[in-house]
Amino acid sequence: MEYIVETNQLTKQFGKEKAVDGVEIRIPKGEIYGFLGPNGAGKTTTIRMLLGLMRPSSGSVHLFGKDLKNNRIAILKRVGSLVENPSYYPHLTAYENLEAIRKIVDVPRARMKEVLKLVRLQDAANKKVKGFSLGMKQRLGIAAALLHQPELLILDEPTNGLDPSGIIEMRKLIKQLPEKYGITVVISSHLLSEVDQMATTVGVISKGKMIFQDSIEAMRRIAQASIHLRVNDPKAVHQALLVYGQKADIKENSVAIQTTADEEVASIVQYLVEQGFAIYRVEEEKRSLENIFLEMTKEEQIR
Amino acid sequence: MILRLLAVDFLKIRRKGLWLLTFIGPIGVVALQMVNYGVRKDYLFSLTDDHWQQYIGNVSAFTPLAIILGIVILTSFMASIEDETNAWKQLIALPVSKREVYLSKFTMISCLLFVSSIILLLMTYFYGLTLGLGEDIPYLQIIQYSLLPFFASLPVLGLQLWLATVCTNQAIPTTVGVISVIFAYSAMYLPDWVIWKWPSLDNQWDQPYLNGLMGIAMGLAIYLIGMTDFKRRDVK
Ligand SMILES: Nc1ncnc2c1ncn2[C@@H]1O[C@H](COP(=O)(O)OP(=O)(O)OP(=O)(O)O)[C@@H](O)[C@H]1O
């Protein structure tokens, strides 16, 4: 399979500490890849390496199937990016800021109007960026990233500091990119909720290590509800369930089963009652994606 | 590509006062002599018969200081424009070579300094004319003492640009800059091999050209070192 982004054992070491450790990213074309991790997990460091802003200590980055090390300029022609806080020249107008990039990427002037319109900044085009709100600066950053019609857009926490309506607007904007323009998007965040409504694939990084990478559906499956049985003797119930052919986990004073189908739950309960166990409670527990994400990154931190 | 980068660099210094500085520098240097000659022209004339020689000497006493000060301020302004919102990361993530980015910065500041030197040349000449310094105008010397300090100070430019672009902490280039200015001010006490002495065009062989040539050679060397280091480093 041809990947737009592919990293092999990507590692970055600062002194003794490995900020990114053996990360393997695989992103097929047209995906919106949610790159998740708590603060300090190594998202920005990874993204900086994807853009050639930092040299990996070891490992490699391939974009569009080409090695970034030897094809940096050719690759970057096809990549738009926004890393950490938006960069801009405050003493210049929005238009001049874009012009400073347009001259380098060499696209027609008309393209500046297009991207300004796309991020709804056309009315502020001739105002100095100094006076822009954070949301406007963020949108200008996106406009700059889209200026040369990239095939891959890499956004590092683009919703950082935006208010809820700003976040929704940004989400709408990003969501349409793959459908409308065939752009592959990488978007990092420390909140799953921020990307779960648009991401098609998720990668979770914690302490520099990739601990999960799969489709959002796969993550949802993990998040599926489970049934908790409060019983008199969880260990024995667990044994009995295994004999019955039902996978189960022992929790503190209950047993958890993954199935939630009414019929199955009914027959399991009936079976346990027949076996002479006392069942105090049958509860359904729903885990949110956010919880899964938190658990994943927490486990990693304890280890 | 380098021309486009250069156009971008000139776009970025709009409204930042760098051009103003470019003009103020040489005007200031000649203005000092306007005061000097305004106050005590008769006394100065009484000291020697070669009035042009004396006048050029007086002007050029302040040229090295002005040009070194100019280098320190311009490089630090340039860096602050990119540092302010850490625009380096945005710039280097574009399809440009880091070498060309560095070359463009170097060229832009060289252009400003060269314009300054040309203004100094014109100001020196025209103000000199108004003073009635004599019929024999030493054109060659005026040109030498206006333009050679620019070439002789290229090593200092190379050094300051290097520090300003790679240091995350701007205190380092600023400190070195202050030392540069002090050195330029005390050029006459420095040995010939010290780069900060070169803009004074003073050397034991009395060959101002030598300083210009050494400046170009050494400037090129320091430029190459700075560019290589800038390319090798992770972007701030
Ligand atoms: N230039 C650097 N020098 C030294 N250490 C660094 C450098 N950049 C990052 N680090 C360290 O690397 C680790 C990962 O940082 P990184 O910025 O990649 O995290 P992040 O996932 O982007 O976090 P956040 O959500 O806060 O943006 C941190 O521990 C940080 O201290």
Ligand SMILES: [Mg+2]
């Ligand atoms: Mg970050």
